[in-house]
Amino acid sequence: MTLDVLYFAWVRERIGLPRERIETEAATVSALVEELIAREDRYAAAFADLSALRVAVDQDLTDFGASLSGAREVAFFPPMTGG
Amino acid sequence: MTLDVLYFAWVRERIGLPRERIETEAATVSALVEELIAREDRYAAAFADLSALRVAVDQDLTDFGASLSGAREVAFFPPMTGG
Amino acid sequence: MAVRVQKAPFDLGAEIAAFSTGLAATGAIVTFTGVVRDEDGRLERMEIEHYPGMTERALAAIEDEARRRWSLTDALVIHRHGTLRPGDHIMMVATAARHRAAAFEAAEFLMDYLKSRAPFWKKEYGADGAAWVAAKDEDENALTRW
Amino acid sequence: MAVRVQKAPFDLGAEIAAFSTGLAATGAIVTFTGVVRDEDGRLERMEIEHYPGMTERALAAIEDEARRRWSLTDALVIHRHGTLRPGDHIMMVATAARHRAAAFEAAEFLMDYLKSRAPFWKKEYGADGAAWVAAKDEDENALTRW
Numbered sequence: 001m002t003l004d005v006l007y008f009a010w011v012r013e014r015i016g017l018p019r020e021r022i023e024t025e026a027a028t029v030s031a032l033v034e035e036l037i038a039r040e041d042r043y044a045a046a047f048a049d050l051s052a053l054r055v056a057v058d059q060d061l062t063d064f065g066a067s068l069s070g071a072r073e074v075a076f077f078p079p080m081t082g083g
Numbered sequence: 084m085t086l087d088v089l090y091f092a093w094v095r096e097r098i099g100l101p102r103e104r105i106e107t108e109a110a111t112v113s114a115l116v117e118e119l120i121a122r123e124d125r126y127a128a129a130f131a132d133l134s135a136l137r138v139a140v141d142q143d144l145t146d147f148g149a150s151l152s153g154a155r156e157v158a159f160f161p162p163m164t165g166g
Numbered sequence: 167m168a169v170r171v172q173k174a175p176f177d178l179g180a181e182i183a184a185f186s187t188g189l190a191a192t193g194a195i196v197t198f199t200g201v202v203r204d205e206d207g208r209l210e211r212m213e214i215e216h217y218p219g220m221t222e223r224a225l226a227a228i229e230d231e232a233r234r235r236w237s238l239t240d241a242l243v244i245h246r247h248g249t250l251r252p253g254d255h256i257m258m259v260a261t262a263a264r265h266r267a268a269a270f271e272a273a274e275f276l277m278d279y280l281k282s283r284a285p286f287w288k289k290e291y292g293a294d295g296a297a298w299v300a301a302k303d304e305d306e307n308a309l310t311r312w
Numbered sequence: 313m314a315v316r317v318q319k320a321p322f323d324l325g326a327e328i329a330a331f332s333t334g335l336a337a338t339g340a341i342v343t344f345t346g347v348v349r350d351e352d353g354r355l356e357r358m359e360i361e362h363y364p365g366m367t368e369r370a371l372a373a374i375e376d377e378a379r380r381r382w383s384l385t386d387a388l389v390i391h392r393h394g395t396l397r398p399g400d401h402i403m404m405v406a407t408a409a410r411h412r413a414a415a416f417e418a419a420e421f422l423m424d425y426l427k428s429r430a431p432f433w434k435k436e437y438g439a440d441g442a443a444w445v446a447a448k449d450e451d452e453n454a455l456t457r458w
Contacts, residue, residue, distance in 0.1 A: 009361055009433035010444050059366035061429065075363060075431075079447030082391065082432035083266070083346050083403060083423055092215055092287035093298050142220035144283065158217060158285075162301030165245065165286035166200050166257060166277055166412070179329030186324055186345060190398065193349045196419075198412065199332060199341040206337075252336065266344065266423055273342075274416055 001025070003032070003068070007046070008077035011053065014046040029055050030064045032074065046076070054079055084108070086115070086151070090129070091160035094136065097129040112138050113147045115157065129159070137162055167233065167241050169225040171216065173248040178255050185242055185260045192239045192262040194269040198277055204252035210292045214247040214256070217285035221245070228279040232261070235275065235312075236268040243276060245286065278308040313379065313387050315371040317362065319394040324401050331388055331406045338385045338408040340415040344423055350398035355438045360393040360402070363431035367391070374425040378407070381421065381458075382414040389422060391432065424454040 006019045026032035033050070036043040047053070050064060056075045057066050068074070089102045109115035116133070119126040130136070133147060139158045140149050151157070170176075178199055186195050202212055225243050232241060238261055245257040259276045263269040288299040316322075324345055332341050348358055371389050378387060384407055391403040405422045409415040434445040 006363070008363060008431065009435070012361075056363070056366060056431070059363070059369050061370075075366070077363070077431065078433065078444065079452070080428055080431055081434045081445045081447050082430040083427040083451075089217070091217060091285065092289070095215075139217070139220055139285070142217070142223050144224075158220070160217070160285065161287065161298065162306070163282055163285050164288045164299045164301050165284040166281040177329075178332055179325035179327075181325075182328050182343070183323075183325030186347070186401070188399065189347065190350045191352075192347050195343075195345040195347060197328070197341075197343045197345075198416070199343075200412075201332070201335065201338050201341060203339045203410065204336045253334065255332070264349065266346075270344070270416070270420055270423075277412055277416075 001068070001071075003071060004073045005032075005036075006073065006075040008075065010078060011046050011076050015042050024068075026068055028064070028068060029057065029062070029066050029074065032068060033064065052078060084151075084154075086154060087156045088115075088119075089156065089158040091158065093161060094129050094159050098125050107151075109151055111147070111151060112140065112145070112149050112157065115151060116147065135161060167229060167238075168243070169222060169229055170244045171218075171221050171225065172244070172246055175246070176244050176255065176258070178258060181242070181244065181258065182260065185240065185262070189239050189262050191264060193264050194266040195260065195262050196266075196269040196273040197258060197260045198273050199258045200256040202250050202252050202254045202256060205292070208292045208294060209252055209290055211290075212250045213289045213291070214250060215287045215289070216245075216247045220285050224284045225280065228276060228283060231279070232272045232276050236261075236263060236272040238263050238268065238272055241272065241276070243280070245280070245284065247286065275312055278305070278312065281305045282309060313375060313384075314389070315368060315375055316390045317364075317367050317371065318390070318392060321392070322390050322401065322404070324404060327388070327390065327404065328406060331386065331408070335385050335408050337410060339410050340412040341406065341408045342412075342415040342419040343404060343406045344419050345404045346402040348396050348398050348400045348402060351438070354440060355398055355436055357437050358396045359435045359437070360396060361433045361435070362391075362393045366431050370430045371426065374422060374429060377425070378418045378422050382407075382409060382418040384409050384414065384418055387418065387422070389426070391426070391430065393432065421458055424451070424458065427451045428455060
């Protein structure tokens with residue numbers, strides 16, 4: 001499947017781009033993260049501590065165990081600091 | 084001593100005036116209330132249920148046992164409904 | 167820090183705009199505004215009576231207490247008396263602080279005390295005649311949380 | 313009921329004046345405004361990044377949840393992104409209800425959820441360099457009270 005993968009805040013800065021299109025067969029967010037970490041050091045650096053990250057699938061907050069079945073957009077970012 | 088006695092809201096309406104000057108030797112608010120009740124029915128009507136009334140001496144909220152020593156102004160009114 | 171008791175209307179937007187300007191250490195501003203409800207059309211007008219002199223003293227004392235309990239960068243209380251009609255703004259409080267918890271708590275504290283400790287009395291006039299608004303037990307009970 | 317996410321400044325006084333007009337059943341209006349602190353002169357500017365699309369969804373969901381929990385006559389959320397400087401208004405929420413408890417609670421609820429559940433991130437630039445603002449445990453913990 002083809003996924004739009006988005007990065008925000010310092011995740012975006014470490015990976016060096018705001019979004020990319022990825023071809024993957026990953027069944028879960030965790031599996032996708034493993035694929036990304038295997039790619040390059042900058043991904044490994046961004047995903048070094050998953051407890052410092054949040055993930056949204058199709059713009060809904062979820063967790064790293066979430067299924068990617070039918071998903072079109074996955075976003076990774078640090079805890080939000082709105083308000 | 085001479086006291087300015089003020090009435091607000093329905094206390095004012097029952098007694099029929101907003102303020103009056105009273106010559107009294109009452110030592111406490113309660114004693115002053117007894118004097119007023121003895122005067123006329125309209126005072127007796129206004130002071131029939133003290134639990135429904137509040138009192139301020141020299142513009143500070145207090146209770147009916149408060150001393151009137153040195154007081155210049157006493158006000159009677161129902162519980163406040165500001166805001 | 168200011169307390170105003172007045173018969174004239176106040177301009178809510180202008181008051182808040184002025185209050186929110188030039189507060190260097192402020193991160194949070196909370197305002198509360200009391201509005202005359204129309205009570206499904208039953209209310210024609212409200213007359214608010216107060217105790218000149220004591221009102222200003224009581225409001226200033228309540229504001230002083232709020233400043234003592236929370237670290238506020240500013241506070242404002244405005245309360246009207248006289249004739250008010252449905253939709254009119256009766257009063258407002260505004261609080262400014264570094265963080266939101268203090269601004270919210272101080273505003274709620276000011277409102278709770280103002281409701282039961284500032285010498286205002288409301289009389290409502292409408293289709294059902296005229297009646298003094300009774301104090302609510304819940305308003306008196308609200309003070310116990312502070 | 314409205315949610316707005318925008319780069320442009322908003323006019324706080326005008327927003328509150330408009331929000332507070334023509335609300336027949338409303339007795340209480342609460343507003344919260346977030347302001348950029350100058351941090352004793354150390355902060356030059358702040359850049360707020362957000363997630364277009366998800367931001368609007370998240371704010372609308374938070375507002376829907378507030379309306380489900382409290383009987384509100386109206387609610388408004390405005391949040392800016394882009395460059396902000398000390399003294400600038402970052403965001404505001406406004407709530408209108410019959411009584412003050414609901415208006416206060418709903419405004420605090422909106423703020424607590426907005427802080428930790430709406431996809432905004434702040435980066436501060438100043439004398440000490442640039443740094444992403446870290447989420448506070450106390451903001452996450454604030455959600456447990458609802």
